[in-house]
Amino acid sequence: MRKFLHQALLGLNDWYRYLIVFLLAALGYFLGQVPFLLVIWRVMESDQSIGEEEFNQFLSNPDFTLFNLSSNVGFLLILFTFICAMVVFYFSFKLIHKRSFLTLITPLTQLRWSRIIFGFGLWLTLTALLELYFYLQAPEHYTFQFELKDFIWLMVISIFLLPIQTSFEEIFFRGYLMQGIASAVSTPVIPLILTTLGFALIHGSNPEVTKFGLGIMMTYYILAGLFLGIITLWDDGLELALGVHFGTNFFGAVILGYSGAAIQTDSLLKTSELNPQHMVVGFIICALVFLVIAAYTFGWKQFNYLFHTISDDRKRLKSETEIDYSKFLVENE
Helix, strand or coil: CCCCCHHHHHHEEEEEHHHHHHHHHHHHHHHHCHHHHHHHHHHHHCCCCHHHHHHHHHCCCHHHHHCCCCHHHHHHHHHHHHHHHHHHHEEEEEHCCCCCHHHCCCCCCCHHHHHHHHHHHHHHHHHHHHHHHHHHHCCEEEEEEHHHHHHHHHHHHHHHHHHHHHHHHHHHHHHHHHHHHHHCCCCHHHHHHHHHHHHHHHCCCCHHHHHCCHHHHHHHHHHHHCCCHHHHHHHHCHHHHHHHHHHHHEEEEEEEECCCCCCCCCCCECCCCHHHHHHHHHHHHHHHHHHHHHHHHHCCCHHHHHHCCCCHHHHHHHHHCCCCHHCCCCCCC
């Protein structure tokens, strides 16, 4: 029996605890923005040529060179907001819910690192192949750039700090909130839909929305949320989603960037033309291929689990958790 959704039963699960943790995590996120705001304020104070017009331009296209800052410094400042949010979320969750942080990721006693690596590697490969196709259609839209020192620092930041940002979003939405909602509803599809909508809404303020339009970008965010949620439920753990999300952002930070993206770095390639409709269609194709390969690799069979009645499972597991924690730990496949 699948048990990822029922991990909330391991600790204290009152509704107000979710509200408190949510508010504390939000506070951590906003506190993490303080260094970014201070740096921008100092630059604008010292350089009178940088004013409100440049700041508004930055909001629609977060290019830190507008403030005479390197893209790596800007990248660090953005990631710091998520690092701060993750730290606050980690400690507040353990303190308020009285359960292990690992339970937000897996019902096992340890992470399935092979799943994370698989998700990252396969998604990065599929994304690269899709972009190669776009490149062959119009190579004149792409420019190559490489500065060894800057690229080394970009790689260090992307390998060691970027996973904190992607992991925070995955653990918060498809771990914490999905498990919390599942503890009060009858079918997995309900937390899947609600967390997908929440995931899309928080990305609604991204600069891509201003550049390409709300409709097409919300379609992309909703599809991405559904895909990440589905692989989490079908695999009964968050590891694949952690790998895929990291692969997505790693590709955008290190391999290919474009004007108007939320992540602005000195990536190896820049494209001057990005068609959002093609991006959505390409994402759907990559997601379907990923699902087929993952289903075959990991032997997924219960594809109707999204509509499975989980109420009886929850009742039985709740009675078991009151007896012995070890009884509902599943074995590694």
